[in-house]
Amino acid sequence: MRFAGYVFAPRLLPTVAYLVLLVLLLTLGNWQLDRADQKRTALAERAAATRAPVVDLNEVAATLGTHEYRRVAASGTFDEAHQFLLDNRIQDGQVGYRVLTPLRLDDRDAAVLVDRGFVPIVGDRQTLPDLPPVEPQERVTGRVGRGPSVGLRLGDPSDQPTQWPRRIQYMDFDYMQSTLDYPLSDYLLVAGPLTNEVVAQRTGRDAWRFGPERHEGYAVQWFSLAGALTLIWLIVNTRREKRGGAA
Secondary structure, X not given: OEEOOEEEOOOHHHHHHHHHHHHHHHHHHHHHHHHHHHHHHHHHXXXXXXXXXXXXXXXXXXXXXXHOOOEEEEEEEEOOOOOEEXXXXXXXXXXXXXXXXXXXXXXXXXXXXXXXXXXXXXXXXOOOOOOOOOOOOEEEEEEEEOOOOOOOOOOOOXXXXXXXXXXXXXXXXXXXXXXXXXXXXXXXXXEOOOOHHHHHHHHXXXXXXXXHHHHHHHHHHHHHHXXXXXXXXXXXXXXXXXXXXXX
């Protein structure tokens, strides 16, 4: 191809390499845009959940799939004899446990696992800390969540399978259900106030390391690299046309 004294003659192997890299860069850019859309949708759903009416767990059989992030309230009796300690939690620079206590709901043959807060490790790890006391009858408020997640689940959930309180290394509702003689719901009730502002803060952008804007920025970077690659390919394969001299 000739134009304005230049010849554009792309060679086969560089062109194949260019096309492969171009497809890769465009794919990565589009993937980041998809991630941004997913997070934007999830944030909108979470915001809507925090504005929805409070769910009374004594009247509604909530599930994680249909009620995640919803504000809830429940009345019942804490099973103080069967509490779980979620290991390897950090708060204010201290290492410790999240205290997870089943709340047996009034007027229902069911229980919900309540996150009652953080307790630090004191002294030897083989000695479990004293747990905050519970009242015989409780009215608990908070939100529905899935609990802390882990990348890999190595070994059994608990390294103390016969001891109560029971230390667990990761959230496993099936395992916790198997240790109890009553039905346990498939979600965690994270105890706290019912104000929209507090719940929205806990269920908003802090749930991820960064929000949709960061993904959009990454997409711009990938598309910019695709543009730069195309410019380099055009320049490398374009040369000035040679003109024959006079006889």
